[in-house]
Amino acid sequence: MRSIELVLDPDSDAAVRAAWDALTAADLPSLGRSGTNDPHVTLAAGDALPVPDGFDAPVPTTLRLGGLLLFAAGAGRSVLVRAVVVDPVLSAFHSAVHRVAPDAVGTSLPGAWSPHVTFARRVRDEDLPAAVATLRATPLPETLTVGGVRHWDGGTKTVTPVG
Template identity: 75%
Template sequence: MRSIELVLTPDADLAVRAAWDALTLADLPSLGRSGTNDPHVTVVAGDGVTVPDTIATPPVQLRLGGVLLFPAGPGRSVLARAVVVGPALAAFHAAVHRAARGTVDTSAPGAWSPHVTFARRVRDVDLGPAVAALRSAPLPDRLGVAGVRHWDGETKTVTRLA
């Protein structure tokens, strides 16, 4: 899978990593355990997403919404926080979607659910403790954006775009 992602400012990155650490300390699934993941917000994804010739100017900040759960198999969920789609983010997303090829349907305008992921495959019985752990490392209402990157999951290659 390949993707175009928003990367966070150092302060925002540290805040997300603190949330990952809180889950790890509670002995719960966490993206902090992977060792190779960086906090980000995926803008578009798909097997054929290539590095675009040009990239739109990203928003300066992202406003966070509530806790999200995405299905991750029987009795399991992905635990995330929503990113609110305001006018600047919607315009950026639409421009990136137009420039990118080979995206999955969930990357399309109107179907995209931007989010910051904390953990994958959290068991249903652990959702309450996971949310409680996240409360111990609260995120700010807004996260700063430091730039845009292209991620190639097959080759584990990052290309900085903006």
């Protein structure tokens, strides 16, 4: 799978990693456990997404976080994320990404996309209260600063900065 993603500036990246570390310290699932994840917001995902040359809309400079969300991850398990609020700048950029990468999966298309920052995958239902309490105790800023755009190729494990 390939993806086009917004990545965070060093301060926002560190804030998300602090939340990952807090989950790990509480012996809960966390994206910080793998050591290979970077905090990001996926804009498009698909098997054949090209590395874009550029976009016809400006890259957002900030992302406003919304509330905690759960995505289904199998029986009795959830993915724990914070929503990203879609403002006009993010919406326009997301559409621009899909003009240069039209073969994305349906869940990343405009109108179906739920932008988010992921904190943990496969959290057991019985661990959700502890995970939520841990994230509450490690507050994030309301606004994250965007550090750039990247193309991720999961097949070759290659990151290509875009723009």
